[in-house]
Amino acid sequence: MSVEQTLTSQERLAELDLQQLRQLVGLVEYDAEGDPFPVTGWDAVVWAVGNATQAASFFQAVFGMELVAYSGPETGNRDHHAFVLRSGAIRFVLKGGVDPDSPLLDHHRRHGDGVIDIALEVPDVDKCIEHARAQGATVVEEPHDVTDEHGTIRTGAIATYGETRHTLVDRSRYTGPYLPGYVARSSGHVKPDGAPKRLFQALDHVVGNVELGHMDEWVDFYNRVMGFTNMAEFIGDDIATEYSALMSKVVASGNHRVKFPLNEPAVGKKRSQIDEYLDFYRGPGAQHLALATNDIIRTVDVLRSRGVEFLATPDSYYTDPELRARIGHVRVPIEELASRGILVDRDEDGYLLQIFTKPIGDRPTVFFEFIERHGSLGFGKGNFQALFEAIEREQAKRGNF
Secondary structure, eight states: OOHHHHSOHHHHHTTOOHHHHHHHHOOOOOOOTTOSSOOOEEEEEEEEOSOHHHHHHHHHHTTOOEEEEEESGGGTOOSEEEEEEEETTEEEEEEEEOSTTOHHHHHHHHHOSEEEEEEEEOSOHHHHHHHHHHTTOOEEEEEEEEEETTEEEEEEEEEOSTTOEEEEEEOTTBOSSSSTTOEEOOOSOOOOTTOOSOSOOEEEEEEEEOOTTOHHHHHHHHHHHHOOEEEEEEOGGGGBOSSOEEEEEEEEOTTSSSEEEEEEEEOOSSOOHHHHHHHHHTSOEEEEEEEEOSOHHHHHHHHHHTTOOBOOOOHHHHHOHHHHHHHOOOSSOHHHHHHHTOEEEEETTEEEEEEEBOOSSSSSOOEEEEEEEEBOOSOOGGGHHHHHHHHHHHHHHHTOO
């Protein structure tokens, strides 16, 4: 398989190569020949939001994303606005209902702002849908072609946890800005002088929260239906404090380009972050998206200057002699990490730097992680307790602990 075939259209557009992606998201070698459900990579993360027009401005002005396409009443779409934004290889599609009877408004009333579709680029939609159906998956959209003056896209979709779905997209015959029905669009937003070209380059993983007792069910779904492999498992004391706990398992596509940690609550003295999410999202859904950057210091500094709030890390985290001994040398002095609240972890393959925002909407549900990998293929296991305690402090402030 050639390099061109192993890169998604978005990755090529962002001028990313395989070596850069290996560092950004921890790619591993992979033979796709026997894969019954080959996945090229991420295609788009589709959101339902309360006000897509304002959300599009927010992601441009604060997160530095670029508006590239649009669908709405002006293009013949009477149901909703949809804004397509890009940063590196990441594509967000923000949808907000226009018609009072739009299903998007019903979804938003129940769940609030959140991810409705984690779309994946695949080389053969029909093969994937056929395999998924044979393995018992619910097909919510049969394979079909959609065509405009830019060519033809073939898509299909399967259901996953909650009301989330995976749309499968074959873009090999299409050159348009996103999908038929969308038009190329830019905005008048002008980046400040000295602003970086982009703050994040690729999507590392998307975390899903499911109900107690259902994590293994969805792990089996990704193993059986999509041919994903088990990458990591965190149970018992791995993610626990004195008061609350959760369990997590990670499934990944063959080359680790697409990774899905799946969380469920565990019994504790108080309600965990997963319980809080399930209550306020009204069911399972995507909890956070990890955005890969090659300069987390700059990313955090810019985002904080634009008003983004991050979880606070106590000073004791950085003065812990066990941490100092475990992490060894990293590219940034520990004092620089401490001043920004950035966490660091090391495993047998290398180390990573990571930080988490507070929830980005009115409900305490969806948030972002920023991650900078240096060889590590993990998820910051050594930081779980510090992170969990930080989240508990925020839950207590909200009265949901």
